Amino acid sequence: MARLNSILTATAIAIATLAGPTSAACTREDLFAAAETYISAQAAGDSSSLSLSETFEYWENNAKADIATGLLSKPLKLDYNRTTADTTQCASFTELIATSGPYVVATQIWYDDAGAIAKIDTIAATTGDLFFNAAQTLEYVKDHDWSEVPEAERVSRDALKDIGDAYLDMWTDATAADKIPWGTECERVEGSMRTEPCGGTLPRGGSAKANGNRRYAIDEVLGSVDVLCSFDSLGPWPDSHEIRVEGGKVRYVYTVTLM
Numbered sequence: 001m002a003r004l005n006s007i008l009t010a011t012a013i014a015i016a017t018l019a020g021p022t023s024a025a026c027t028r029e030d031l032f033a034a035a036e037t038y039i040s041a042q043a044a045g046d047s048s049s050l051s052l053s054e055t056f057e058y059w060e061n062n063a064k065a066d067i068a069t070g071l072l073s074k075p076l077k078l079d080y081n082r083t084t085a086d087t088t089q090c091a092s093f094t095e096l097i098a099t100s101g102p103y104v105v106a107t108q109i110w111y112d113d114a115g116a117i118a119k120i121d122t123i124a125a126t127t128g129d130l131f132f133n134a135a136q137t138l139e140y141v142k143d144h145d146w147s148e149v150p151e152a153e154r155v156s157r158d159a160l161k162d163i164g165d166a167y168l169d170m171w172t173d174a175t176a177a178d179k180i181p182w183g184t185e186c187e188r189v190e191g192s193m194r195t196e197p198c199g200g201t202l203p204r205g206g207s208a209k210a211n212g213n214r215r216y217a218i219d220e221v222l223g224s225v226d227v228l229c230s231f232d233s234l235g236p237w238p239d240s241h242e243i244r245v246e247g248g249k250v251r252y253v254y255t256v257t258l259m
């Protein structure tokens, strides 16, 4: 019996090892629950309840910042929040809209192996930023369908990343727009500006400088790729582009861009 137990234990350890270095925070449930603590912290303007790693870094609009004095210290009445989970990288992406802030916020959260928050990386647009109008953005996105993509219609992480990259490459690569699988019902929401279908007017190269410093959070189940970047093709603008892909085709594009 003791021997059987030790064999079972050894088997359990072997299975755990095979499964790789996943931590508790890397299941979808845990990533959503942890993101909810961030959302509540932002609503309260109080980050003290967040579980931060010893090496924690807070970034706001592509610059290192202090969580104690940054946006997270400012209570926001949230009209909208939506999160996607990247279980492969142990990260999540959340979009927030506060019409009274007013703010539209795009945040990636990165976790360490112990499940503590290693990095909060946030792009926060407000009055004066590119096409900014939080109430209008809310109006456009609030009834959008972000339910799970049926399993047979999902696309791979690599395909989602390629779509995100092709999108950001359109300003420097004249052929990039044609590499994107546009859906016929595609809707592009850039602040207060909506373009339907997405492919109606598209950039076809022309800029010398590629959009750089790209950070990706990818959720195959929700068909989402979010890329935070520096929108260098038009200016060094802190930016978030999130793309939802359904059945292999682009359905929504949401941007948050600072100027």
Ligand SMILES: *[C@@H]1O[C@H](CO)[C@@H](O)[C@H](O)[C@H]1NC(C)=O
Binding pocket: 039, 040, 043, 078, 080, 081, 082
């Ligand atoms: C986030 O949105 C959900 C609905 O999707 C809502 O139930 C929850 O209260 C919101 N959280 C905050 C802190 O506003």
